Amino acid sequence: MQAPTEKLVYDLLEELQIPYERLDHVPITSVKGLEFTLPGQQVKNLLLKNKKGRKYYLVILHDEKSADLKHLAELLGESRLSFASEERMMDVMQCIPGTVTPFGLLYDKDLKVQVIVDKAVDQDLTVGFHPFVNTTTLNIPFKGFVRFLEYANHDFKVVEL
Template identity: 45%
Template sequence: MSAKMDEQALLALLRELAIDSQRVEHPAIASIEEYYAQGIELPDQGIKNLFLRNRKGTRHYLVLLDERKEADLPGIAEQIGESRLSFASVERLREYLGVELGCVTPFALVNDPQHRVEVLLDDAIRQDQLLGFHPLVNTATECIRYADLLAFLAHTEHEPRLIRA
């Protein structure tokens, strides 16, 4: 297995890809709810990032949801032809995305060169706002444009599938 990318290498990659970001530093935060509880403000739209697996554990999904939504796992499963989805274990998170619990982010797809993780993108995510994602650690948030998210996913060769979450 190749070495996993770290935060500094990711930030260098964002610069290389000409992806501008606004950085928000903060204490370790593992969820959108913790952002609000600590009074942290992001420039525009926060995103919930969920790492899921199918019933058999043979397929893995990174789901990006509008921050205001609750995850409807049965509804998402139905849209993608799965019988059931559940949260993947911390061990799978480390193996597939190379990050720890609380650090789930689309930026971690740089650690999935085998393309074992499929990306599901909530169609309610606003395309005209900055979107906030952890830079492989949960002590900062990098806010990027929707178009830059798509460019990053193209760089990692992860074609997102739009879902209605």
């Protein structure tokens, strides 16, 4: 598979006929202390692993919301969840901290990652994701995101975080 690049994402969105709005900005590695707002429904993506490190969860929630990992572990039937290390992020999704994106699911050929979407994310709006770089956000319709997930052979589970 091709290396993770912005061009890969743009080409794929075009192939899947998923419209997007491109928003360029200063690098975003965390939403904490961010001095500007982007239009549309903005989310953050967390890559978590279970205690044994065999299962991963890509958790998508509103950018201003915090994830209660203990509560989420209970919802998912896991004893404990923790953040994936940089090495594991690269291994599973070809992403580094600060650039975690659902587009990295293209590299999850062993289907180790379960996508979890917070119930508060409005599926009738757009969602904003990085195209492997944290200086651009692409707002895409949630329905387009679902189309991408189908293409990447992933489904998603909605939970109340």
